[in-house]
Amino acid sequence: QVQLVESGGGLVQPGGSLRLSCAASGFTLDSYAIGWFRQAPGKEREGVSCISSGDGTTYYAASVKGRFTISRDNAKNTVYLQMNGLKPVDTGVYYCTTDRVLAAYGCYSLGPGHWGQGTQVSVSS
Secondary structure (H helix, E strand, O other): OOEEEEEOOEEEOOOOOEEEEEEEEOOOHHHOOEEEEEEOOOOOOEEEEEEOOOOOOEEEOOOOOOOEEEEEEOOOOEEEEEEOOOOHHHOEEEEEEOOHHHHHHOOOOOOOOOEOOOEEEEEOO
């Protein structure tokens, strides 16, 4: 069964850090681009970061550049999103995906259109 499972969300104070994980099963993650989207209450889902297969080209939204880092561990079939310097505006549900929409952010190769169930990140004092 093909599946993406996120973990690592939680409640953190402004300036804090979290590391999100996205574990893939049923397919080999390093064959495809994979990315992170987030959705804040009342707002549309937005692309945060993605990483290509092969050369590992990355994309970061301007709002997170310099604070977030995406990486992949092919041996564990897992992708990570290290989030430092968190701000209240980073609050939302974070999803990992292999959806073809990643091409719009310059991440390739395109794979099956899987989405995880999401993990909640809350940044508040």
